[in-house]
Amino acid sequence: MVFASFIENPSKTHYDGEDKGERILYVMRSAFLTNYKWLTLTIIMILAPFLMDIFLATLKFDGRMLLKPGFIVMFTLFWYTGTFGYFLTKFLLWYFNVYIITTKKIVDMDFRGLFYKNISEATLDNIEDVTSTVKGTFGVVFNIGNVFIQTAAETREFEFEGVHDPAKVRDIISDLVRDIRDSYMRGKGFSRRGEILLKED
Amino acid sequence: MTNYIDFIAKLFTVNGAVDVIEFFVFITMVIYTLLAFILTRQVKLMNRSFTTPYAPLFRTLALLHFGASILVATLTLFII
Numbered sequence: 001m002v003f004a005s006f007i008e009n010p011s012k013t014h015y016d017g018e019d020k021g022e023r024i025l026y027v028m029r030s031a032f033l034t035n036y037k038w039l040t041l042t043i044i045m046i047l048a049p050f051l052m053d054i055f056l057a058t059l060k061f062d063g064r065m066l067l068k069p070g071f072i073v074m075f076t077l078f079w080y081t082g083t084f085g086y087f088l089t090k091f092l093l094w095y096f097n098v099y100i101i102t103t104k105k106i107v108d109m110d111f112r113g114l115f116y117k118n119i120s121e122a123t124l125d126n127i128e129d130v131t132s133t134v135k136g137t138f139g140v141v142f143n144i145g146n147v148f149i150q151t152a153a154e155t156r157e158f159e160f161e162g163v164h165d166p167a168k169v170r171d172i173i174s175d176l177v178r179d180i181r182d183s184y185m186r187g188k189g190f191s192r193r194g195e196i197l198l199k200e201d
Numbered sequence: 202m203t204n205y206i207d208f209i210a211k212l213f214t215v216n217g218a219v220d221v222i223e224f225f226v227f228i229t230m231v232i233y234t235l236l237a238f239i240l241t242r243q244v245k246l247m248n249r250s251f252t253t254p255y256a257p258l259f260r261t262l263a264l265l266h267f268g269a270s271i272l273v274a275t276l277t278l279f280i281i
Contacts (some may be wrong), residue, residue: 009273012254015250015251061216066215067219071223074280077269078226078229078230078277084266085240085266085270092247094245095259096250096251097257098251104230111243119250174261
């Protein structure tokens with residue numbers, strides 16, 4: 001679903017830089033509720049012409065309308081085109097600002113405005129610490145918060161902001177990190193619990 | 202020269218001021234059309250960075266938006 005902020009095993013989804021054999025496990029975004037500010041403004045912009053056009057039509061000089069009716073219609077169409085453009089831009093920025101967890105790494109994709117793109121990634125085995133926080137009335141009521149990930153990679157910190165159920169996200173990442181470290185240790189001759197196995201001569 | 206002075210003088214009348222406003226609104230529409238075009242490029246970049254099943258939908262919406270802004274600016278040019 002296009003408005004989903006937590007997708008498990010997404011189909012037909014790929015990101016730039018995906019390795020061969022790598023599979024996307026989770027795609028997360030800020031909770032859709034965090035968009036309430038621009039959504040409210042969009043609704044106001046949709047309703048504004050109903051009052052604006054009445055005001056523009058009543059502007060008179062010498063007993064005649066100051067603005068041509070055709071111009072008022074065009075201005076209204078332009079207003080709605082701009083409103084749609086504003087909505088589309090904000091929606092796309094929300095949609096494409098994603099946090100991706102794959103079988104190998106975590107990826108933080110940031111688009112800010114039309115002229116900024118930043119992609120950071122860190123392999124799962126480089127993750128050192130995962131913390132989740134929920135603060136404020138809005139966060140507590142709707143269970144929306146941040147997940148802070150500390151890594152040993154070049155990007156030292158990742159922050160997944162405004163995600164729904166941050167405790168679940170923290171748990172998912174922690175489990176994946178544990179699983180990948182366990183499989184790494186088994187490959188190196190360690191037991192599942194990290195004990196050194198006696199090698200046969 | 203006289204026509205030029207008359208033109209400048211007309212701008213300081215009510216009707217002249219309305220003409221100036223309509224002209225600047227048209228310029229705003231042209232600038233907005235450029236932004237709409239940039240948005241189509243941005244959607245292409247976003248779809249390339251993160252491909253989803255909704256990529257064709259976003260591309261179509263961006264192109265429709267660009268087309269609508271061109272249409273509105275062009276029609277306004279005939280009206281003002």
